[in-house]
Amino acid sequence: METIVIVGGGAGGLELATRLGDTVGVSGHARVVLVDRWPGHFWKPMLHTVAAGSCDPQADELSFSAQAAEHDFEFVQGEMLCMDRARQTITLSPQDGSDGACRVLAYDKLVLALGSVTSFYGVPGAAEHALTLDSVADAEVFRHRFFATCHHAGAAPVHVVIVGGGATGVELAAELSGSTRALALLQNIRITVMERGERLLPQMDAMQAQRAERHLRSLGVAVHTNTSVAAVSAGAVTDACGQQHPAHLTLWAAGVEAPQLCATLGLSANHQKKILVDASLRSTSDSRVYALGDCASYICPLKGEAPPRAQVAHQQAMFLAALLAGGSANATFRYHDQGSLVSLGQQAAVGLLTRAATGL
Known part of the structure; x- marks a missing residue:
């Protein structure tokens, strides 16, 4: 029997495992x-709600073991450390409570769905002093530090600087403003979003970006x-002009790259x-x-590299599920942009959806 191993249970990896389990697994x-x-x-696009304290991640987390039992695939908890392409094996971290030995898992076909991590672009001090939103654990660290800082600050203002005006940065700024307003803390919080481009949300059209900026400003967000x-x-973010912006907390949301593991596997990779x-x-x-997903560099014909978005991973998972279940070996993937939505808190959002996404 062929063994298909999928590494990474993000949006794409989990969907692929579920679809394959429902087809070649059950059969x-x-x-x-x-x-x-x-x-x-x-769901990674919702990490900003965990960071802002408006979502309990345990209530919305999906158990891999439960999903595996229901959809005829196996789940192995562990971190991939390396691979042996000649032997077609991957090495996993030791299991908790074991003798400390690494585990080896053989495959006939391997799918890497490792997602992405924050890229600091070599900015001095960013990796050491800025927080990120790569995982639930990261979001909980931000939340704990934020509310602890507010508690200890008393009546003094608390400065939060968000570096990056893409979807993550904009959504966190809006959600954080909403949660602090609900807790009657808004008068103590100074939220700043810094974006090096000409406007927020560069992946969207200018009209939607302007709407998002107006909404953030109406919430009191600077x-x-x-601004690069x-x-x-530890206490400030310095821009390219030398101006210092006070920061009790800095959240870096200025870009992503594939995990370091991808550069160690002996597979061709980009910068x-x-x-x-x-x-x-x-x-x-x-x-x-x-x-598939954020760790893969797929070049769309006439459009360039597919963006690091959940809908790309979703479409690629659907494609691979059909291919690995016995589809044509010559099948080719095509990405179809279905638009996007960006949350601006509990009561607002901006975005555009295509006809394919709405079904109209």
Whole structure:
């Protein structure tokens, strides 16, 4: 029986495991194994709500083990450390409570769905002093520090600087403003969004970006566009003009790259460590290895590289589920942009959806 191993239980990896389990898994044509370092899945685009204290992640987390039992795939908890392409194996971190030995898992086909991590672009002090939103654990660290800082500050203002005016930065600024307003803390909070581009939300059209900026300003959020960050320290963010912006907390949301692991696997990758894949999402270095989502560099015909968005991972998971279940080996993936929505708190949002997304 063929073994298909999927590493990474994010939006794309979990959907792929579920779809394959419901087809080749239940029929007995293949063994489907999902590997992830965490016991459950939380929808990453909602991490800003955890950071702002308006969502309980435990209530909305999906157990990988429960999903596996219901959809005929296996779940193995552990972190992938390396791979042996010649032997077609991956090595996983030791299991909790074991003798400390690493585990080896063999595959016939391997799908890497490792997601992305924050990229600091070499800005001095950013990695040391800025918080991120790569995981539930990161979001909870931000939340704990934020409310602890507010508690100890008393009547003094608390300055929060969010670096990056994309979806994550904008959504966090709006959600944080809403949660502090609900807790009667708004008069003590000074939220600043710094974006190096000409406007917020560069992935959207200018009209939607302007609406988002107006809404943030109406919430009391300071917005600085055309502002690059030169350095981050424990108490301030310094822009390229030398101006210091006070910051009790700095959240870095200015870009992503593939995890460092991707650069150590011996597979061809780009400058962001993303694994180069062909039109069928196979690694250009190994036809038995596939990659999807944020860790893959797929070039859309006439459009350039597919963006790091959940809908890309979703479409790629659907494509690979059909391909690995016996579809044509010559099938080619095509990404269709269905638009996007950006939350501006509990009562507002901006965005555009295509006809394909709305069904109209």
